[in-house]
Amino acid sequence: MRPSTLFLTLALTPFLAGAVRAAEHQPEVLPLWPDIPPGEKGTNPGPEKMTGAKGSRQLTDVSQPTITVFRPHQRKNTGVAVLIAPGGGYRILAWDHEGLDVAHWLNSIGVTGVLLKYRVPSHLDLSRGDLAFPPLQDAQRAMGMIRAHAREWGIDPRRVGMLGFSAGGNLTALTASQFTKRDYEPIDHADKESARPDFAAIIYPGGVVKRGTDQIISAVKANHEFPPTFLVQASDDPVGVENSVELYKALKKAGVSVEMHLYASGGHGFGMRPGKGPTSDWPKRCEEWLREQKILLPGGED
Numbered sequence: 474m475r476p477s478t479l480f481l482t483l484a485l486t487p488f489l490a491g492a493v494r495a496a497e498h499q500p501e502v503l504p505l506w507p508d509i510p511p512g513e514k515g516t517n518p519g520p521e522k523m524t525g526a527k528g529s530r531q532l533t534d535v536s537q538p539t540i541t542v543f544r545p546h547q548r549k550n551t552g553v554a555v556l557i558a559p560g561g562g563y564r565i566l567a568w569d570h571e572g573l574d575v576a577h578w579l580n581s582i583g584v585t586g587v588l589l590k591y592r593v594p595s596h597l598d599l600s601r602g603d604l605a606f607p608p609l610q611d612a613q614r615a616m617g618m619i620r621a622h623a624r625e626w627g628i629d630p631r632r633v634g635m636l637g638f639s640a641g642g643n644l645t646a647l648t649a650s651q652f653t654k655r656d657y658e659p660i661d662h663a664d665k666e667s668a669r670p671d672f673a674a675i676i677y678p679g680g681v682v683k684r685g686t687d688q689i690i691s692a693v694k695a696n697h698e699f700p701p702t703f704l705v706q707a708s709d710d711p712v713g714v715e716n717s718v719e720l721y722k723a724l725k726k727a728g729v730s731v732e733m734h735l736y737a738s739g740g741h742g743f744g745m746r747p748g749k750g751p752t753s754d755w756p757k758r759c760e761e762w763l764r765e766q767k768i769l770l771p772g773g774e775d
Contacts, residue, residue, distance in 0.1 A: 500576075501542045505614050510538060510592065511657040512607060523568070533565040535593050538611045540618060543576040543586040544626060551583035552629035553769055554619055556670070558612065560639025560742070562679075563605060564594045570744035571638040578745060582760055582769065585628055589615050591644070605640075605647060605680075605692075610657050612648045613668040620666035632768055634672035634700070636759075638744060639712070642678030646720065649673045649702070650694040672768055674703040674759055677741055681716040688719075695723035701730040703762045705755045707739030732762050 513536065525531050544550070557579075559571040566572065576586030591608040616633065623630040637645035652669035659665070682689055689695055702724055706717040717733060724731040739752035747753050763769035 501544075503540050503542070503618065505538045505540060505611055505618070507660065510536070510607065511610055528569050530568045531561065531565040532568045532590070533561075533593055535566065535590055538592050539590045540615050541576075541588040541590070542622075542626060543580055543588065545580040545583050545585060547627070549580075549583040550585070550627050551769055552627065553583070553632045553634070553763070554585040554587060554623075554626070554628045555579055555674075556612065556615055556619060556633070556635040557586055557588045558591065558608075558635065558637035558641030558644045559588075560637070560641040560677075560679075561593060563608065563640045566590065566593055567638065567742070567744065570746050571641065571742075574745035575636065578756055582763075584769070585626060587615065587619055605644060606656065608644050609647050609651065610655075612644055613652070613655055614657070614663070616648065616652075616668040616670065617663040617666040621663040630666070632671055634674065634768070635670040636674040636676070637678070638676045639679050639742065642675040642716075643680040645670070645673050645675050646678060646681055646693045649699050650692065669698075670700050672701045672703075672763075672766065673699075675705075675717070675720070676755065677706045677710055677712065677743075678704075678716045678720070679712040682713070682719050684713075687715055689723055693720070695720060695727055695729075697727045697729065699724055699727065699729050701766055701768075702732075703759055704731065704733040705736075705752075705758075706733075707736045707741070707743070707752060709738050710741045712741050730766065734758055 521532060521534050523530055523532050557572060557575050559566040559568060561567050572588050576588050579586035589612060591611040619633050620630040635645045635648055649670050655664055681693055704717045704721055706714050708714050714735065721731055721733045734755060736752050739750060743749055743752045
């Protein structure tokens with residue numbers, strides 16, 4: 474090799490290595506459905522809309538759901554994956570502090586974050602009580618796709634969980650309950666994989682109990698088949714702390730491993746925002762829980 478060529482190679486090596494590391498972190502976006510999602514009429518209501526300032530952006534008019542896969546550095550990968558369901562009352566998706574920021578935090582602890590862009594609002598002729606049905610189809614499909622890509626993405630298919638906020642917490646509870654049969658006609662090999670989360674993190678959920686009561690809705694089946702669960706909510710949450718409390722009680726009675734953190738204050742929708750008081754610590758508590766459950770095992774070091 475000529476001296477000038479050798480010098481150029483040595484000079485470029487750090488930059489090439491940096492480019493490889495950057496490429497490792499590039500998220501991959503995959504459509505959930507190969508064609509029109511089940512139940513849709515095939516008429517797009519219009520382009521998706523993103524509103525709000527960065528950090529608090531809201532996404533709506535989602536008719537083509539996707540998953541975005543955020544993979545940790547290979548040396549840090551623990552083999553765990555989490556499907557992330559942002560909240561927004563099944564009307565919008567809180568895209569940043571309940572979505573992107575969550576994926577980045579998961580990557581920091583060696584977990585693959587899979588951000589679910591589910592259909593909102595429903596474009597079907599459904600009653601208000603059925604708005605969760607298309608998102609549940611999307612979540613079931615997404616769980617199967619993660620396991621179908623497990624080898625490719627460096628994931629242990631027996632350590633795939635789900636984490637949801639508010640309506641996304643409701644969706645997580647539904648997905649953890651309704652997994653024995655798909656709520657759509659199976660399409661491909663991904664639909665042969667289990668749709669059951671191996672663990673669930675449910676953050677300030679809504680709609681788990683019937684409004685004004687302490688009764689869990691029939692669609693959430695808090696029985697022994699429910700996966701190990703981590704719950705977080707603030708006592709002054711206007712949505713109602715009963716959503717977590719009653720679910721905790723039912724899961725404990727069913728013999729499910731469950732941990733709950735209730736904060737005196739914090740309201741609703743605090744998500745991943747740091748510096749907002751004690752509720753900002755929930756990700757650390759969740760990481761500790763994952764390790765205590767032997768879900769999050771030591772990975773490599775940076």
